[in-house]
Amino acid sequence: MQQAVDNVVSLKPDGERSRKLIDIKDLSLTFDTNDGPVHALSHIDLSIRKGDFVSFIGPSGCGKTTLLRVIADLEQQTSGKISVEGTTPHEARLNRLYGYVFQAPALYPWRTIEGNCALPMEIFGYGKDKQEVQADKYLNLVGLDKFRKKFPWQLSGGMQQRASIARALCFEPELLLMDEPFGALDEITRDHLNLELLKIWEQTGKTVVFVTHSIAEAVFLSTHIVVMSPRPGRITRIIQSNLPRERPLDIRDTPAFMELAQEVRECLATDHHID
Numbered sequence: 001m002q003q004a005v006d007n008v009v010s011l012k013p014d015g016e017r018s019r020k021l022i023d024i025k026d027l028s029l030t031f032d033t034n035d036g037p038v039h040a041l042s043h044i045d046l047s048i049r050k051g052d053f054v055s056f057i058g059p060s061g062c063g064k065t066t067l068l069r070v071i072a073d074l075e076q077q078t079s080g081k082i083s084v085e086g087t088t089p090h091e092a093r094l095n096r097l098y099g100y101v102f103q104a105p106a107l108y109p110w111r112t113i114e115g116n117c118a119l120p121m122e123i124f125g126y127g128k129d130k131q132e133v134q135a136d137k138y139l140n141l142v143g144l145d146k147f148r149k150k151f152p153w154q155l156s157g158g159m160q161q162r163a164s165i166a167r168a169l170c171f172e173p174e175l176l177l178m179d180e181p182f183g184a185l186d187e188i189t190r191d192h193l194n195l196e197l198l199k200i201w202e203q204t205g206k207t208v209v210f211v212t213h214s215i216a217e218a219v220f221l222s223t224h225i226v227v228m229s230p231r232p233g234r235i236t237r238i239i240q241s242n243l244p245r246e247r248p249l250d251i252r253d254t255p256a257f258m259e260l261a262q263e264v265r266e267c268l269a270t271d272h273h274i275d
């Protein structure tokens, strides 16, 4: 059964329904390859409201990254419609609506952490002073203020990933698109960055779309969990979290958390066929 995020209650703290930021209707994407067509996305319907934290979860090849890339205007759909803040993804990109965090931090080794953070702002034509103020603000937010003059190779993997989150935030995009940002990190660092990310989400009120393979991570972070399945890539279920917004790590030991994780696990198992 498919249920759009839009169909479940998504309330702002004052009780009002927040506005739609991403609206996807009957969207499909087929890649033409030498081995024939690959149906990466099939009939996707999804609405994401401002302030939501939405995770895409599903087995390898179910189209999570492709869907994120369509939102980011890095891939074009074959059919169907998508709007981002009421415009095309292309216009949204030109309007600097989103910051994108990749699985690998992708920092330039010859630039300092501060210099890496400043890069998108340079491209967008920010003045030097503004670049400094913004880099300062977001390096502080991710706890890297003391490392601003270091080069990426002088930092741990987790710190590099925090720097790439600061880089994605420093031009104040409304939307944060994150493609398995913590997938390559050890569990302790990952826990720590999950907490940091929730804190940033609370403090900045951003909308986050997050790709993960981890059920625990999806349940811990999200307001909505989008379960996907492959061949063709499609949404099989959208689960709204009933967990409180405030989430210490030990929430994972509560019955409510475990029940939700079990629900996601069952959805994944139902649709996961190994060929």
Ligand SMILES: Nc1ncnc2c1ncn2[C@@H]1O[C@H](COP(=O)(O)OP(=O)(O)OP(=O)(O)O)[C@@H](O)[C@H]1O
Binding pocket: 031, 032, 033, 038, 039, 040, 058, 059, 060, 061, 062, 063, 064, 065, 066, 067, 233
């Ligand atoms: N540029 C491309 N050209 C051809 N096929 C592609 C391309 N990009 C992705 N695919 C295919 O589309 C399908 C969906 O890929 P995608 O990377 O979105 O899946 P995913 O769920 O993110 O997988 P993973 O969890 O392994 O990262 C896969 O079958 C993949 O091989």
